[in-house]
Amino acid sequence: MTQTPASPPPLYAPREPIFPRRVKGTYRTLKWWIMGVTLAIYYLTPWIRWDRGPNLPDQAVLVDLAGRRFYFLWIEIWPHEFYFVAGLLIMAGLGLFLFTSALGRVWCGYTCPQTVWTDLFILVERWIEGDRNARVRLWNAEWSFKKFRLRMTKWVVWFFIALATGGAWVFYFADAPTLARDLVTFDAPLVAYSTMLILTATTMVFGGFMREQVCNYMCPWPRIQAAMMDESTLTVAYRHWRGEPRGKHMKAEDADQRGDCIDCMACVNVCPAGIDIRDGQQMECITCALCIDACDEVMERIGKPRGLIDYLALSDEEAETKGAKPRPIWQHVLRPRTILYTAMWSLIGVALVYALFVRSDIDLTVEPVRNPQFVTLSDGSVRNAYTLRIRNLTAEPREFRVMLTSEEILRIDVESDGSVANHVTVPANETMQARVYVLARPQDPAADAETTDLRLWVEDVETDDRAGVATIFNGKG
Amino acid sequence: MADKKDIDEVTGTDTTGHEWDGIKELNNPLPRWWLWTFYGTVAWGLAYTIAYPAWPLINSATQGVLGYSTRAEVAQEIAAVNARNAEVSERLASADLSTLAPDDPAHRFGVAGGASVFLAHCSQCHGQGAAGVQAAGYPNLLDDAWLWGGTLEDIEFTVRHGIRNDTDPDARWSEMPAFGDILSDEEIEQTVEYVLAISGQEHDAAMAEQGMVWFQEQCTACHGDSGEGIRELGAPTLNDAIWLYGGDRDTLNETITYSRFGVMPAWGQRLDEYEIKAVTLYLHQLGGGE
Numbered sequence: 048m049t050q051t052p053a054s055p056p057p058l059y060a061p062r063e064p065i066f067p068r069r070v071k072g073t074y075r076t077l078k079w080w081i082m083g084v085t086l087a088i089y090y091l092t093p094w095i096r097w098d099r100g101p102n103l104p105d106q107a108v109l110v111d112l113a114g115r116r117f118y119f120l121w122i123e124i125w126p127h128e129f130y131f132v133a134g135l136l137i138m139a140g141l142g143l144f145l146f147t148s149a150l151g152r153v154w155c156g157y158t159c160p161q162t163v164w165t166d167l168f169i170l171v172e173r174w175i176e177g178d179r180n181a182r183v184r185l186w187n188a189e190w191s192f193k194k195f196r197l198r199m200t201k202w203v204v205w206f207f208i209a210l211a212t213g214g215a216w217v218f219y220f221a222d223a224p225t226l227a228r229d230l231v232t233f234d235a236p237l238v239a240y241s242t243m244l245i246l247t248a249t250t251m252v253f254g255g256f257m258r259e260q261v262c263n264y265m266c267p268w269p270r271i272q273a274a275m276m277d278e279s280t281l282t283v284a285y286r287h288w289r290g291e292p293r294g295k296h297m298k299a300e301d302a303d304q305r306g307d308c309i310d311c312m313a314c315v316n317v318c319p320a321g322i323d324i325r326d327g328q329q330m331e332c333i334t335c336a337l338c339i340d341a342c343d344e345v346m347e348r349i350g351k352p353r354g355l356i357d358y359l360a361l362s363d364e365e366a367e368t369k370g371a372k373p374r375p376i377w378q379h380v381l382r383p384r385t386i387l388y389t390a391m392w393s394l395i396g397v398a399l400v401y402a403l404f405v406r407s408d409i410d411l412t413v414e415p416v417r418n419p420q421f422v423t424l425s426d427g428s429v430r431n432a433y434t435l436r437i438r439n440l441t442a443e444p445r446e447f448r449v450m451l452t453s454e455e456i457l458r459i460d461v462e463s464d465g466s467v468a469n470h471v472t473v474p475a476n477e478t479m480q481a482r483v484y485v486l487a488r489p490q491d492p493a494a495d496a497e498t499t500d501l502r503l504w505v506e507d508v509e510t511d512d513r514a515g516v517a518t519i520f521n522g523k524g
Numbered sequence: 525m526a527d528k529k530d531i532d533e534v535t536g537t538d539t540t541g542h543e544w545d546g547i548k549e550l551n552n553p554l555p556r557w558w559l560w561t562f563y564g565t566v567a568w569g570l571a572y573t574i575a576y577p578a579w580p581l582i583n584s585a586t587q588g589v590l591g592y593s594t595r596a597e598v599a600q601e602i603a604a605v606n607a608r609n610a611e612v613s614e615r616l617a618s619a620d621l622s623t624l625a626p627d628d629p630a631h632r633f634g635v636a637g638g639a640s641v642f643l644a645h646c647s648q649c650h651g652q653g654a655a656g657v658q659a660a661g662y663p664n665l666l667d668d669a670w671l672w673g674g675t676l677e678d679i680e681f682t683v684r685h686g687i688r689n690d691t692d693p694d695a696r697w698s699e700m701p702a703f704g705d706i707l708s709d710e711e712i713e714q715t716v717e718y719v720l721a722i723s724g725q726e727h728d729a730a731m732a733e734q735g736m737v738w739f740q741e742q743c744t745a746c747h748g749d750s751g752e753g754i755r756e757l758g759a760p761t762l763n764d765a766i767w768l769y770g771g772d773r774d775t776l777n778e779t780i781t782y783s784r785f786g787v788m789p790a791w792g793q794r795l796d797e798y799e800i801k802a803v804t805l806y807l808h809q810l811g812g813g814e
Contacts, residue, residue: 055540055541055542056538056540056541056551057553058540058551058553058554059553059554059555059556059558059559060553060554060555060556061555061556062555062556062557257557260555260557263555264555264558416653417653418651418652418653418655419651419653419655419664419666422655422664422666422667422811423667423765423766424667424668424669424765424766425667425668425669425761425764425765425766426764426765427724427764427765430667430811432666432811462809484811489765
């Protein structure tokens with residue numbers, strides 16, 4: 048039988064505001080550095096110049112969607128070399144496995160853009176509205192001129208950060224100085240403005256207002272990463288065997304019965320996810336380690352050893368409860384599993400670097416014309432046509448001679464605008480199509496055979512570098 | 525709300541208060557912003573169906589207040605492309621093809637545009653690859669044999685005026701008689717052997733010798749003394765390896781007995797100047813242009 052309450056509890060929860068307190072310490076310093084470096088990479092990369100000669104763009108990192116090229120420093124990736132991108136994605140995946148199995152959600156805590164930008168937005172918030180207590184007061188205060196002024200200042204600063212974020216993104220897809228000028232004079236393409244608008248809005252909303260909601264409800268990584276952790280994975284945890292039973296009064300009668308935790312709530316107050324780490328591992332925890340800094344500060348002040356909250360593995364809990372000493376970090380990190388991931392990661396990396404260095408700067412594809420398979424000429428000769436796609440992957444125009452090799456007698460005739468017979472000039476960084484005719488005279492065996500194997504070649508006139516593709520000649524047989 | 529909070533013992537989570545045979549439903553409330561996002565998408569969806577064509581009616585669908593239509597957009601895009609190309613296509617339309625340089629943008633534009641004109645208007649008979657259909661007598665346009673000439677001027681004229689049609693007085697015209705009414709069956713067979721002989725195929729030498737007499741009497745006026753063909757008359761070369769309808773004994777017999785009458789429309793009446801020039805350039809560079 049079903050019972051339904053007359054008035055059910057609310058099924059939708061409003062966001063609980065979180066006011067992280069300022070904290071100092073090792074991890075906070077590390078996080079400041081990582082934030083500075085990652086943001087600098089993001090904002091400044093499009094402005095780095097890289098001279099590639101007169102025929103190619105001079106932007107160090109450029110995704111040229113219209114020209115279908117990707118430029119990264121001295122490397123240029125063509126669409127047919129997209130396997131490099133696939134390889135990098137596989138490496139990124141394996142890297143995530145490696146870091147997650149060794150250090151848990153370290154990506155979330157230190158380098159995820161959501162974390163970095165939220166951190167930056169909280170920094171601005173703290174700078175304008177004050178630290179935790181001031182912000183709580185302002186939150187609870189009635190709307191006044193002061194509250195309005197502080198909020199507006201904060202939002203305007205946020206907006207400019209968000210605008211710069213969306214703005215930096217579009218610079219990766221076009222020449223940055225040109226686009227910057229066009230953006231200001233309203234000559235930039237609509238897609239640049241709409242991309243900026245969308246990214247400005249998402250940065251503002253995600254970094255300023257949604258914050259941990261993005262991690263908890265929108266991001267799949269917390270769930271996926273949780274599945275990749277094991278009992279040796281380092282994660283931020285509370286040494287409850289040392290801290291409990293917790294109590295506020297150090298000088299109370301039963302002080303010697305109590306643990307080290309004085310229940311000061313410092314770890315809770317600094318947490319950007321709004322959780323209590325002492326409740327154990329939680330889905331919301333991004334392992335930003337700020338609670339470690341906060342607790343260490345307190346432990347030092349009350350004269351207890353640091354590390355009540357620390358990077359710990361599940362296996363440590365069992366061992367340390369029984370009285371074992373804390374294990375050094377490297378013992379957690381250096382395990383068969385992580386070594387295997389590192390090996391796989393390096394293997395693919397080495398393979399990609401190898402592929403990068405041995406890749407040819409000529410690429411040839413041959414498409415035999417199949418409709419019709421052959422044409423009979425008036426003197427009885429049999430002619431096949433082929434469409435050649437010759438890619439010149441260098442920054443200089445190149446002249447190629449087109450040749451064929453075959454065990455049978457065949458003649459080649461290249462349709463070209465050049466003055467030299469059977470020569471084709473391909474402009475720098477371009478693909479050129481050339482139609483090639485191959486002819487068998489009536490008395491040649493190839494004319495009456497069903498098919499004859501041949502190989503078509505292009506050879507650089509100056510360097511003799513060549514590329515060849517095997518194909519067939521269709522005869523009357 | 526009046527109910528007291530009902531906490532599940534195992535998970536420590538609030539329950540909704542719903543109970544089925546003693547089983548209670550845990551309450552893990554959804555974030556409220558998510559609810560608003562849901563309402564937002566509903567509102568967006570409704571607004572979208574009002575703005576754009578959406579709701580099916582009996583004969584059509586609602587048109588949407590923005591008046592958007594994919595057809596109109598395609599037409600607009602085609603018009604925009606044509607406008608962008610107006611200069612080069614006008615230049616091609618007024619150009620003299622024989623003096624147009626191959627690296628002239630108008631030339632390249634014409635070859636590319638001609639390919640689509642060919643696919644739209646010509647490929648039905650001549651085939652997508654322009655190899656023709658021998659069984660039906662649609663000529664192969666890739667080889668080096670031309671009935672009426674393979675220069676740019678010749679091709680342009682043929683495309684513009686067509687062949688043996690009633691609609692264009694300038695159409696290329698010639699007519700081969702049906703020799704079934706003129707020669708006897710045996711005489712025709714002997715002529716066939718002679719044609720096989722001059723085209724280098726297996727033949728009966730005695731019959732061919734006799735056929736030569738009929739050939740010189742009846743055929744050389746159009747096909748030339750040695751069967752080399754006469755382009756002004758569109759009379760095909762007979763002493764080469766290329767056949768419009770086929771060069772085997774039976775097909776030749778049929779051709780001589782009943783004659784042939786291949787017709788091509790005058791495309792000058794259907795295509796505009798640019799299209800004619802473009803398709804001419806395209807045909808000329810297929811491998812047989814003169």
